[in-house]
Amino acid sequence: MKILIVLCAFLALGSAKRLFHNDQVLRVHPTEGQRELLEKLPETFPAIDFWTGPRDKGPVDIHVPRAFVGPVKVFLNRHRINNEIFIQDLQKNIDQERSPRPEQMNLATFDYNVYHTLDEINQWIDDIVAAYSIATKKLVGSSFEGRDFHAIKLSKGFNKPAFVINCGLHAREWVNPATCLYTVKYLVEASNGASILDEMDVYVTPISNPDGYVYTWTNDRMWRKTRSDNNLICMGVDPNRNWDANWSGPGASSSSCNDAYYGPSVMSEVEVQSQADFVASIPNVQAYIDVHAYSQYWMFPYAYTYSVTADDTLLREIGLASVAAIKSVHGMTYQSGPISEVIYQASGSTADYFYDTLGIKCSFAAELRDTGRYGFTLPERFIQPTAEETFAGLEVIASYVSSGQCAN
Numbered sequence: 001m002k003i004l005i006v007l008c009a010f011l012a013l014g015s016a017k018r019l020f021h022n023d024q025v026l027r028v029h030p031t032e033g034q035r036e037l038l039e040k041l042p043e044t045f046p047a048i049d050f051w052t053g054p055r056d057k058g059p060v061d062i063h064v065p066r067a068f069v070g071p072v073k074v075f076l077n078r079h080r081i082n083n084e085i086f087i088q089d090l091q092k093n094i095d096q097e098r099s100p101r102p103e104q105m106n107l108a109t110f111d112y113n114v115y116h117t118l119d120e121i122n123q124w125i126d127d128i129v130a131a132y133s134i135a136t137k138k139l140v141g142s143s144f145e146g147r148d149f150h151a152i153k154l155s156k157g158f159n160k161p162a163f164v165i166n167c168g169l170h171a172r173e174w175v176n177p178a179t180c181l182y183t184v185k186y187l188v189e190a191s192n193g194a195s196i197l198d199e200m201d202v203y204v205t206p207i208s209n210p211d212g213y214v215y216t217w218t219n220d221r222m223w224r225k226t227r228s229d230n231n232l233i234c235m236g237v238d239p240n241r242n243w244d245a246n247w248s249g250p251g252a253s254s255s256s257c258n259d260a261y262y263g264p265s266v267m268s269e270v271e272v273q274s275q276a277d278f279v280a281s282i283p284n285v286q287a288y289i290d291v292h293a294y295s296q297y298w299m300f301p302y303a304y305t306y307s308v309t310a311d312d313t314l315l316r317e318i319g320l321a322s323v324a325a326i327k328s329v330h331g332m333t334y335q336s337g338p339i340s341e342v343i344y345q346a347s348g349s350t351a352d353y354f355y356d357t358l359g360i361k362c363s364f365a366a367e368l369r370d371t372g373r374y375g376f377t378l379p380e381r382f383i384q385p386t387a388e389e390t391f392a393g394l395e396v397i398a399s400y401v402s403s404g405q406c407a408n
């Protein structure tokens with residue numbers, strides 16, 4: 001009987017899971033004039049999925065389901081839009097992304113170099129809090145589907161300024177939570193007076209969109225949004241277009257089926273409102289970073305406008321110092337600058353909200369590895385180097401908090 005139930009559950013899960021056999025990711029190199037054509041591509045092929053936006057600076061990566069690979073290539077070639085196959089078979093990438101690992105883990109055997117399920121990450125949070133007296137678990141909120149999600153507060157109890165690090169807002173970007181886990185590991189294991197924690201409290205939220213994250217494990221590896229049901233054609237809202245920062249403006253979509261859908265109303269997503277309330281409840285936050293992937297950017301406000309912030313000189317200085325520190329670790333090149341300058345105008349995003357509304361001067365948004373070779377399916381062997389270089393960038397931001405330059 002038990003076997004039958006397990007088998008049925010497995011079959012039900014199997015049938016629900018989206019597969020990507022022979023789906024391709026095309027890297028497209030449009031001229032400026034061709035970007036408008038690309039933007040309209042979903043009107044003919046609604047099933048395509050932009051991994052980088054058609055209006056973003058640089059090449060455009062498009063995930064094309066198997067059935068449409070031929071027609072999309074015909075379209076691109078007919079309009080003489082330069083393109084190449086970047087990922088030949090997306091399912092193969094997904095299958096090779098993870099390696100086998102033991103089922104049971106405790107903190108001593110926890111493997112930071114593999115991707116973890118939400119349950120494993122929640123257990124790890126409890127284990128960290130139990131093992132380190134400087135760590136406490138803080139409830140950030142409860143998701144649309146009722147999952148509690150937490151931050152780890154790391155503090156030596158000095159009532160210092162705070163640095164908030166957020167991961168996992170976009171569900172499919174698995175290297176982000178993996179990097180946040182490593183960040184906590186580095187901070188709790190750091191000994192002697194050189195520790196960041198002597199100067200500030202650090203709050204790390206590994207998963208800020210738990211419903212979406214679970215969905216990428218059970219149903220659709222390429223899911224990006226929340227899982228809210230708004231009685232529209234498609235489910236979910238882009239939690240990085242939903243914030244009260246020029247909400248519904250340029251660089252966000254009004255279509256529920258678009259991955260950049262800004263939502264039925266401003267701050268409609270409980271995950272977004274919870275994070276806003278949580279960060280607002282922390283005294284003296286001087287630095288914030290929302291960690292994403294991929295493209296290798298280290299950015300700051302504004303996203304919603306091409307105008308620069310009042311702190312542009314300072315933020316550019318921190319950005320350049322961060323990417324230099326990142327490069328010194330493994331030689332990887334990250335680009336820094338205001339989001340609108342580095343990528344494209346995007347309304348309703350985290351970094352702008354925390355800068356404008358909460359007045360967090362050192363507000364950042366990062367895009368980790370890679371530059372598209374694997375995109376969202378970054379193999380696990382890259383977790384550690386990504387985390388190491390990211391920590392170097394975070395240390396730079398922390399050094400500006402320590403020196404008082406992020407204070408208001």
Ligand code: ZN
Binds near residue numbers: 170173292293
């Ligand atoms: Zn993202």
